[in-house]
Amino acid sequence: MNLPSLGDLKRLRKKVGMTQSELAERAGVSQPLIARIESLDIDPRFSTFKKIYETLQEAEKERINAGDVMHTPVITVKCNQELKDAIKVMRDSDYSQIPVIDRNGVPIGSICETTIINELDSTSPENIRDKKVEDVMGSCFPTVTPVTDLEVVIGMLEYTPAILVTEKGKLKGVITKHDIMKVAEEK
Numbered sequence: 325m326n327l328p329s330l331g332d333l334k335r336l337r338k339k340v341g342m343t344q345s346e347l348a349e350r351a352g353v354s355q356p357l358i359a360r361i362e363s364l365d366i367d368p369r370f371s372t373f374k375k376i377y378e379t380l381q382e383a384e385k386e387r388i389n390a391g392d393v394m395h396t397p398v399i400t401v402k403c404n405q406e407l408k409d410a411i412k413v414m415r416d417s418d419y420s421q422i423p424v425i426d427r428n429g430v431p432i433g434s435i436c437e438t439t440i441i442n443e444l445d446s447t448s449p450e451n452i453r454d455k456k457v458e459d460v461m462g463s464c465f466p467t468v469t470p471v472t473d474l475e476v477v478i479g480m481l482e483y484t485p486a487i488l489v490t491e492k493g494k495l496k497g498v499i500t501k502h503d504i505m506k507v508a509e510e511k
Contacts (some may be wrong), residue, residue, distance in 0.1 A: 391470025394497025
């Protein structure tokens with residue numbers, strides 16, 4: 325077993341999002357002991373430090389990441405598709421917003437019900453049939469990697485209807501508020 329240095333303990337604890345008190349309780353030690361170890365005031369016994377480190381490893385395994393909550397497959401439309409086709413895809417899939425991809429499958433924008441309704445307000449319904457998705461699409465949804473912490477994703481969802489999960493430039497999944505509600509329901 326490779327234990328980290330004493331100086332790494334605070335960084336590891338913060339990485340898993342635990343307070344000193346939470347770590348102390350889970351490891352079966354006192355909070356002041358954790359504080360003194362983190363400030364390098366004391367050199368704990370090997371068995372104590374090992375127990376604390378194992379507690380942090382367990383907490384790391386319990387963390388929920390974007391890859392755990394994303395849903396697949398991702399329903400998309402291509403930028404060169406006709407808008408009427410995008411509307412059909414959205415209605416058939418029962419999604420209110422979907423990512424727009426380029427010819428290579430790279431996310432470049434988004435289309436949502438609000439965008440379409442606003443376009444209908446400014447254009448006659450007959451003219452909307454002639455438009456391409458790229459003519460009316462909005463900006464791309466933000467992206468995260470599969471290992472992004474769920475708390476980060478939740479914070480981002482306050483400002484956007486969806487978040488794309490990508491890995492090495494490839495679209496892997498999508499997360500909406502609905503997906504977060506499913507996680508809360510399961511806990």
